[in-house]
Amino acid sequence: MTSFRTLDMADLKGKRVLIRVDLNVPMKDRIVTDDTRIRAILPTVREVSKKGGKAILLAHFGRPKGERVPDMSLAPVVPALQTLLGQKVAFANDCIGNDAASAIAKMSDGDVLLLENTRFHKGEEKNDPIFISALAELGDVYVNDAFSAAHRAHASTEGIAHQLPAYAGRSMQAELEALEKALTAPKRPVIAIVGGAKVSSKIDLLENLVTKVDALVIGGGMANTFLNAEGYGIGKSLCEKDLAETARRILIKAQEANCAIILPVDGTVAYQFEANAPNQNYSVEAIPENGMILDVGPHSIERIKSAIDDAATLVWNGPLGAFEMQPFDHGTVAAARHAAARTKSHHLLSVAGGGDTVAALNAAGVADAFSYVSTAGGAFLEWLEGKPLPGVEVLRR
Numbered sequence: 001m002t003s004f005r006t007l008d009m010a011d012l013k014g015k016r017v018l019i020r021v022d023l024n025v026p027m028k029d030r031i032v033t034d035d036t037r038i039r040a041i042l043p044t045v046r047e048v049s050k051k052g053g054k055a056i057l058l059a060h061f062g063r064p065k066g067e068r069v070p071d072m073s074l075a076p077v078v079p080a081l082q083t084l085l086g087q088k089v090a091f092a093n094d095c096i097g098n099d100a101a102s103a104i105a106k107m108s109d110g111d112v113l114l115l116e117n118t119r120f121h122k123g124e125e126k127n128d129p130i131f132i133s134a135l136a137e138l139g140d141v142y143v144n145d146a147f148s149a150a151h152r153a154h155a156s157t158e159g160i161a162h163q164l165p166a167y168a169g170r171s172m173q174a175e176l177e178a179l180e181k182a183l184t185a186p187k188r189p190v191i192a193i194v195g196g197a198k199v200s201s202k203i204d205l206l207e208n209l210v211t212k213v214d215a216l217v218i219g220g221g222m223a224n225t226f227l228n229a230e231g232y233g234i235g236k237s238l239c240e241k242d243l244a245e246t247a248r249r250i251l252i253k254a255q256e257a258n259c260a261i262i263l264p265v266d267g268t269v270a271y272q273f274e275a276n277a278p279n280q281n282y283s284v285e286a287i288p289e290n291g292m293i294l295d296v297g298p299h300s301i302e303r304i305k306s307a308i309d310d311a312a313t314l315v316w317n318g319p320l321g322a323f324e325m326q327p328f329d330h331g332t333v334a335a336a337r338h339a340a341a342r343t344k345s346h347h348l349l350s351v352a353g354g355g356d357t358v359a360a361l362n363a364a365g366v367a368d369a370f371s372y373v374s375t376a377g378g379a380f381l382e383w384l385e386g387k388p389l390p391g392v393e394v395l396r397r
């Protein structure tokens with residue numbers, strides 16, 4: 001990590017320290033359901049506070065697209081953050097302007113303050129200079145501890161680092177060191193599992209990923225998009241139909257690169273998107289018109305397990321189904337337990353990441369059995385592709 005400016009080099013005492021963290025945590029009914037990302041930032045927040053800095057946390061939640069969406073407020077994260085930190089955390093209703101400035105003016109050295117969702121402002125995702133200046137004037141020093149958002153060239157992850165002395169936080173530092181150690185020259189065959197719901201923001205990176213791995217398992221909403229592109233009827237499943245051409249291009253690229261693509265051959269189908277909804281398994285050739293594929297089916301699970309058996313290294317982002325709702329966690333849990341067992345019995349190097357993926361591994365009780373668990377999903381996959389991450393590049397010395 002010597003090529004990055006780290007907290008060791010920062011003068012923090014008495015300074016207003018803007019710390020970009022990732023608090024995009026799984027939440028249900030305004031309660032945090034997986035606190036992995038909160039735990040990850042504790043060392044940095046504690047260090048800044050202990051060294052006499054004012055720890056001012058900047059973060060996003062969800063994708064409110066520049067609007068003030070009440071359901072995407074960061075306020076419900078405060079109780080969990082406070083408990084884990086063991087210290088009071090103040091909250092400001094905005095991340096710029098008077099609300100933020102007056103909350104900061106009230107801080108003593110060592111205090112911690114969380115500012116409201118940066119994505120409530122359009123300037124955040126646009127990396128807009130006026131918004132960047134409004135953020136930068138609130139601090140003296142900038143620390144980025146959000147590796148999982150470092151693939152975004154946003155105001156709070158990239159732009160601001162040009163305006164203030166900028167440093168990598170401890171979690172950012174640890175993630176980069178761990179990934180470099182585990183995956184710089186991975187043992188082959190390498191298998192990637194990509195699932196989840198963020199199809200449009202992750203599909204493009206598959207085009208490069210298929211040239212780096214020997215096999216790619218596609219699950220979740222991503223699989224539906226590929227099945228649709230292949231001409232299968234997928235009923236009312238989560239799918240981005242306008243990405244059919246992109247999906248077909250990736251399949252051709254995979255063939256050229258000799259990367260095996262493992263798509264589901266069956267799915268668990270329900271008619272309501274809710275826990276315990278009546279459901280049945282169908283072959284992908286016979287998905288009912290009104291149904292939604294909410295999980296990979298039993299034959300697909302067996303294929304995925306056998307693909308894991310063939311691998312020396314596994315990288316995984318994105319659940320294979322809507323795992324938050326039982327029984328649609330079945331495929332994700334089965335694959336996670338299998339990978340955990342292979343890690344123990346056959347020294348499989350297993351690396352998984354992503355807010356929901358980690359929550360799924362925790363729910364399956366196997367996160368500790370993986371070789372490494374990253375807080376990052378998309379950022380981790382982009383790092384794996386060898387793509388420069390804007391939030392990391394800007395911290396280089």
Ligand SMILES: Nc1ncnc2c1ncn2[C@@H]1O[C@H](COP(=O)(O)OP(=O)(O)O)[C@@H](O)[C@H]1O
Pocket residue numbers: 195196197198199219220221238293294295317318319320321322323324353354355356357358377378
């Ligand atoms: N078949 C599916 N239908 C609907 N939602 C799905 C399906 N498979 C996975 N998901 C959803 O994908 C979400 C996680 O996706 P994503 O954000 O891409 O993962 P991560 O946070 O791990 O990077 C979960 O909320 C899960 O319910």
Ligand SMILES: O=C(OP(=O)(O)O)[C@H](O)COP(=O)(O)O
Pocket residue numbers: 022024062063148149152198201353354355356375376377378379
């Ligand atoms: O949850 C996140 O990424 P992930 O789903 O890839 O793990 C990060 O907070 C980035 O969020 P974004 O994909 O809305 O930019």
